[in-house]
Amino acid sequence: MAQNEFWQGNKAIAMGAIAAGCRFFGGYPITPSTEIMEVMSEELPKLGGKFVQMEDEIGGIASALGASIAGKKAMTASSGPGISLKQELLGFGYIAEIPIVVADVMRGGPSTGLPTKVSQADVMQAKWGTHGDHGTIAYAPCSIPECYNITIKAFNMAERFRQPVLVMADEVIGHMREKITIPEPGTYKVVDRKKPTVAPDDFIPYRPDEDDVPPMPAFGDGYRWHVTGLTTNEWGFPTNDAPDIDLKANRIVRKVDRFRDDIVEYREDFMEDAEIVVVSYGSVSRSSLRAIRELREQGVKVGHFRPITIWPFPDKEIEAFSKRVKCIIVPELNAGQMVREVERAVKANCEVISKTLINGELYKPAEIMSFIKEVA
Amino acid sequence: MPREDVKKLLRSKFMPHIWCPGCGHGIIMHAILRAIADLQIPKEKVCISSGIGCSSRMPGYIDACTLHTAHGRSLAFATGVKMANPELTIVNVMGDGDGTAIGGNHFIHACRRNIGITAIVMNNNIYGMTGGQASPTTPEGAFAATAPYGAIDPTFDVCKLAQGAGATYVARTTVANPVQCTQFIKKAIEHQKKGFAVVEIVSFCHTQFGRKNKRSRPTDNVKWLKEHTVLKAQADKMTPEELEGKIICGEFLNVENAREYTDRYNDVIARAQGKK
Numbered sequence: 001m002a003q004n005e006f007w008q009g010n011k012a013i014a015m016g017a018i019a020a021g022c023r024f025f026g027g028y029p030i031t032p033s034t035e036i037m038e039v040m041s042e043e044l045p046k047l048g049g050k051f052v053q054m055e056d057e058i059g060g061i062a063s064a065l066g067a068s069i070a071g072k073k074a075m076t077a078s079s080g081p082g083i084s085l086k087q088e089l090l091g092f093g094y095i096a097e098i099p100i101v102v103a104d105v106m107r108g109g110p111s112t113g114l115p116t117k118v119s120q121a122d123v124m125q126a127k128w129g130t131h132g133d134h135g136t137i138a139y140a141p142c143s144i145p146e147c148y149n150i151t152i153k154a155f156n157m158a159e160r161f162r163q164p165v166l167v168m169a170d171e172v173i174g175h176m177r178e179k180i181t182i183p184e185p186g187t188y189k190v191v192d193r194k195k196p197t198v199a200p201d202d203f204i205p206y207r208p209d210e211d212d213v214p215p216m217p218a219f220g221d222g223y224r225w226h227v228t229g230l231t232t233n234e235w236g237f238p239t240n241d242a243p244d245i246d247l248k249a250n251r252i253v254r255k256v257d258r259f260r261d262d263i264v265e266y267r268e269d270f271m272e273d274a275e276i277v278v279v280s281y282g283s284v285s286r287s288s289l290r291a292i293r294e295l296r297e298q299g300v301k302v303g304h305f306r307p308i309t310i311w312p313f314p315d316k317e318i319e320a321f322s323k324r325v326k327c328i329i330v331p332e333l334n335a336g337q338m339v340r341e342v343e344r345a346v347k348a349n350c351e352v353i354s355k356t357l358i359n360g361e362l363y364k365p366a367e368i369m370s371f372i373k374e375v376a
Numbered sequence: 377m378p379r380e381d382v383k384k385l386l387r388s389k390f391m392p393h394i395w396c397p398g399c400g401h402g403i404i405m406h407a408i409l410r411a412i413a414d415l416q417i418p419k420e421k422v423c424i425s426s427g428i429g430c431s432s433r434m435p436g437y438i439d440a441c442t443l444h445t446a447h448g449r450s451l452a453f454a455t456g457v458k459m460a461n462p463e464l465t466i467v468n469v470m471g472d473g474d475g476t477a478i479g480g481n482h483f484i485h486a487c488r489r490n491i492g493i494t495a496i497v498m499n500n501n502i503y504g505m506t507g508g509q510a511s512p513t514t515p516e517g518a519f520a521a522t523a524p525y526g527a528i529d530p531t532f533d534v535c536k537l538a539q540g541a542g543a544t545y546v547a548r549t550t551v552a553n554p555v556q557c558t559q560f561i562k563k564a565i566e567h568q569k570k571g572f573a574v575v576e577i578v579s580f581c582h583t584q585f586g587r588k589n590k591r592s593r594p595t596d597n598v599k600w601l602k603e604h605t606v607l608k609a610q611a612d613k614m615t616p617e618e619l620e621g622k623i624i625c626g627e628f629l630n631v632e633n634a635r636e637y638t639d640r641y642n643d644v645i646a647r648a649q650g651k652k
Contacts, residue, residue: 045648055485059452066456219441228444
């Protein structure tokens with residue numbers, strides 16, 4: 001029997017993580033993501049998993065990285081200033097190639113900003129927040145079932161590509177409650193990291209397979225290897241040698257780029273004959289869809305495109321429809337972050353209109369409707 | 377020359393090491409390796425973790441599961457490693473700046489949790505790698521790249537800090553006494569079953585600290601350490617004035633009946649599963 005629940009987004013993220021096999025959570029309390037860690041503190045020990053409330057945000061991600069190195073699927077979660085604090089160690093995860101999932105329930109900023117209010121201001125932080133180049137995988141769920149399913153996917157991608165993956169909900173999605181039908185185990189895919197197949201003495205820790213991802217043993221598995229935040233050669237040892245640096249630095253960008261089509265996800269509604277397209281994500285997409293449905297009844301040819309992965313950005317897909325539409329409207333809860341990516345994708349094929357809201361409120365369907373009517 | 381069982385713990389492939397000739401840190405690494413060899417812990421079950429700095433480069437040279445983390449964060453990473461696999465023996469090495477400045481918060485909380493990790497604080501009173509800036513253990517009046525007129529910041533007593541924060545094994549020695557280094561490290565590793573153990577080992581940096589403070593040769597520093605060492609038994613009979621500027625060496629705390637954090641977490645699991 002399928003089990004129905006009435007859950008908050010934050011609970012769905014936590015339960016999705018557990019369904020994906022997450023058995024360690026390290027974190028620090030912060031609004032509006034705290035419920036994720038509260039649920040983890042209750043649920044993980046029931047399964048023999050471990051939870052630790054760390055002394056700060058940096059400790060939260062550090063402990064998750066440590067647990068992953070020791071073989072557990074691991075997670076941390078935060079919001080706003082907490083995500084800013086975690087940035088250095090996100091970089092550690094990228095360079096040392098340690099799978100973890102980081103949930104970011106976005107709130108208003110900069111700094112302490114608006115702890116209890118919604119925003120989508122971490123779009124660029126997710127991509128460029130830590131110093132240095134790396135591939136980025138980040139999802140923006142828009143419903144409670146999606147919080148659950150996307151968190152499972154985020155773990156699968158983290159394990160497949162050996163790197164941090166972000167689940168970027170926002171305050172509205174994190175705190176909203178909605179019905180969710182829990183998928184039966186076995187009905188969804190669960191990916192585990194590749195383990196080395198060679199004997200410990202023949203193991204070269206950072207020699208990648210054909211897919212650019214090296215297999216990863218756990219500390220304690222019998223393999224002895226070195227993990228560092230320095231740029232290394234394939235032995236995992238620090239290098240200042242330009243050809244070795246080239247291999248490593250480019251590989252951690254390329255391993256995501258070349259499988260971009262396997263990662264990118266989006267949803268299209270009313271797009272077949274659309275002349276106007278709204279591109280929106282997360283909580284805003286719910287207001288957009290409501291507005292679009294009403295305008296469709298009035299005969300307005302408007303469609304909706306929702307990036308589910310905000311990184312990698314669905315640029316090819318947006319470029320494709322931009323050749324046949326009149327204009328694209330991008331409403332978002334920041335001063336205009338994703339719109340730049342949309343403009344980059346559109347290559348001036350059509351007009352792109354940016355709509356921004358940074359007062360802590362969510363766009364109402366009526367406001368989105370008026371944006372569409374302005375150009376209809 | 378190192379013993380044969382110690383040599384087997386080295387990644388000679390990754391040498392030469394980065395330490396200056398005559399650096400005190402090699403003595404500490406050798407003592408750690410002797411302790412692991414003496415205790416006969418299989419190297420694939422040993423995790424050596426560290427942060428950033430000269431001392432923190434040590435894990436790279438040890439043939440075990442080694443984890444060179446970010447500046448100050450080693451104990452937070454090690455906490456995750458230990459929680460995920462309590463069977464691992466974790467020796468966490470850190471410098472005075474790494475462990476008590478940028479990593480001070482993780483240090484006191486690892487003490488408070490009493491998690492089964494052995495923390496070796498390699499105290500050379502300076503930020504060596506970045507060129508000799510003052511650290512929280514640079515003595516008042518000493519010169520440093522960022523204290524050209526002499527340091528005025530009071531120092532941390534690492535052992536008192538560890539005891540105050542809840543560590544259950546705390547000891548101090550210096551690199552002038554390698555035998556005692558091995559002895560305390562062995563006890564601190566064995567203490568992992570009971571909780572968090574701290575061994576402060578006073579090292580030296582003749583290159584950065586020494587050349588600004590009239591101890592520019594390694595031998596000047598070893599001599600200085602010997603002259604300023606006071607054993608705890610003696611120190612207990614001395615006045616604070618007599619102890620001014622001295623390095624008190626010995627075991628300050630060894631709580632035999634302490635309960636380690638991952639062991640206590642098993643109680644949480646039992647309660648969550650309705651078994652307790």
